[in-house]
Amino acid sequence: MIRRFASFAAFAATVFVAATAQAQDLPDLGGRTVVIVTENAYPPLQFVDPKTGDAIGWEYDALKEMSQRLNFVVEYQNTSWDAMIQSVSDGQYDMGMTGITIRDDRREKVDFSDPYMHSEMRMLVRADEERFADEKAFGENDDLLIAAQPGTTPFYVAVYDILDGNEANPRIKLFETFGATVQALRAGDVDLVMTDGVAAQGYVDASDGALKIIGGPLGSEDFGFIFPKGSDLVAPINAAIAAMEADGTLEALNKKWFLEYKMGE
Helix, strand or coil, rough: CCCCCCCHHHHHHHHHHHHHHHHHHHHCCCCCEEEEEECEEEEECCEEEECCCCCHHHHHHHHHHHHHHHHHHEEEEEECHHHHHHHHHHCCCCCEEEEEEECHHHCEEEEEECCCCCEEEEEEECCCCCCCCHHHHHHHCCCCCEEECCCCHHHHHHHHHHHHCCCCCCCCECCCCHHHHHHHHHHHHEEEEEEEHHHHHHHHCCCCCCCCEEECCCCEEEEEEECCCCCHHHHHHHHHHHHHCCHHHHHHHHHHHHCCCCCCC
């Protein structure tokens, strides 16, 4: 049924009432402090602004919005990707964020929120790369090297979708942080970085023409926030994600960080 309004004011009032009612339906966390750990190496989700030195990004904006809607205070901490899931599992932090792919093996250690973003795996290379244009050509050239972080989705894509399924394949060079894989690519130490389209496009935009994306997507993934098993934060965060998707906030963040924001400007 399509509702008709006598005036824009009536329409706006209805939208305001609906939004207020929706906000009132969200849980109230009573001003509690939530300690969130992140890596700050995954633009545009979260990274350090090279101009100001401030930590910014999609996830920071999303958590700021959630903290206002759910009434909690955020305290941020930093750690490496290798330590993040285990440290959240151990209860050192209340929540983790760094574009974490929702996977069943990780669910054994942590609880996930509902997905807040969907992405596809892409091939990030130097802008002058002409030796291969897709994963098949890369796999067939034994001289080519790929960079990855152990235990990540890009690592498993590299092993099983591009190479021979051998997790110890010497063509895979392991790095502690995602930023280090990109630095190795730019330096010519490796020839390919597998990552999701979100991070790939962020690094391309920031590379001043030094990097590009080639080939098609190699599968897809959903991102979620992580929590210690049994955390009482999962349900409130899920409610906030649903509300922000329903009222267009998530789409507005996508537009801001993937279309409008230009790193280095």
